[in-house]
Amino acid sequence: MNETVKKNDIYEIEITDIGTNGEGIGKLNELVIFVPDAVTGDKLKVKILKVKKNLAYGKVEEVIEPSPLRREPYCAVSKKCGGCQLQHLSYKAQLEWKQNKVYNALTRIGGLKDIEVLPTLGMENQAHYRNKAQYPIRKEDGKVQIGFYASRSHRVVDWESCGIQDARCEQVIKIVRNFLETHNISIYDEEKHTGLVRHLMVRTGFFTGEMMVCLVINGDSLPHTEAFLKALEAVEGITSVVLSMNKAKTNVILGYEIKVLQGRDYIIDTIGDLKFKISALSFFQVNPVQTKVLYDKALEYAELTGNETVWDAYCGTGSISLFLAQKAKKVYGVEIVAPAIENANANAELNGITNAEFFVGKAEEVIPAKYEEGLVADTIVVDPPRKGCDEALLETLIKMAPEKIVYVSCDPATLARDLGYLVGNGYKVEKVQPVDMFPETTHVETCVLLQRRTM
The missing domain is CATH 2.40.50.140 (Nucleic acid-binding proteins)
Incomplete structure (x- = not known):
């Protein structure tokens, strides 16, 4: 010490x-x-x-x-809540910090030299950008608490308003809190694994205005459902009210069984000219404004002319795949989560896209198997989870030797590790573009163009 x-x-x-x-x-x-x-x-x-x-x-x-870079946080609970780590930092400084974060990772972890990281692409309006909120519900001192976890804890910071969520969430929270207290509905205790209501999830269509309200319960049904639905009528745009049954003793929020109480089991939103069905269990980027910025950049880097075959690894619900399919001859997507592939196929049909084909499985298994069968891609897009690409997939990329690899990353450290591998095996980093998908937080997305070196 x-x-x-x-x-x-x-x-x-x-x-x-x-x-x-x-x-x-x-x-x-x-x-x-x-x-x-x-x-x-x-x-x-x-x-x-x-x-x-x-x-x-x-x-x-x-x-x-105070530093010239400091600003007053606009959220009353910003110092208690663990959601926004940078709200006290000016937005210009946030963008510069994220650019430096990517640069430091690429040079220190990836060992890349003579690398240029472009200025972070930020948002004109950072308020109310999120289209998804997941609120733990707990009971403390006899009162229902709905909010976010305090930083590095499971203590719920009771929440009235938030500057980055859809403003209608405030109205929904008040209704849910009042409903639970009025009808004395039991609240989940994560230590004892008792009580009914665990979480509230709200999903919104940023461009369509549609909204889903989802209560996560440790049971099969919600008492006083009619009163709950009646109370929610006060909120504009609700097109889906569902229950998610999660009876497991786990910190995973949603259960796989979904029950519709009213409306559809999905909402619809758009990114550019494309429509997407978003269910309770769907993965969908939480900032649709910046998602278009990110996907446009990926499309720009791919430089598609209409004659290319493209692989989209870790394709999720197919959002990047469908963007690419607008310009490519054929797009193949692979994702390990079967419901996500169901969403991808439904979204392709919704948009009349017929040149995209999706596979369920691990990218590091499916793409090598298809390569052995003779399926070779001109361009490969990878958008892996935070842990980065599996080494078996990276090895296959090197064997397939596509002219371009477009790497979309949510974690600069694993991006740096994977770029180090690709650069050491015949590729050159041409462009590195950070995109601010999560203003007020420490997270940053990055789009990278790699070009195969000619010997």
């Missing part, structure tokens, strides 16, 4: 950097101090909460001199 910096003592610290998780970084007697809600240039009084051998953690007690 560091003897010169003591727990519970207060020190004056200047913040000199921001870490990968959005926390401010300063130094005290050469000891690195991590301070949430702090930005580069802040001069602060910091209370030390934990001291380790080479670092310590603290919290802001007082802002002595």
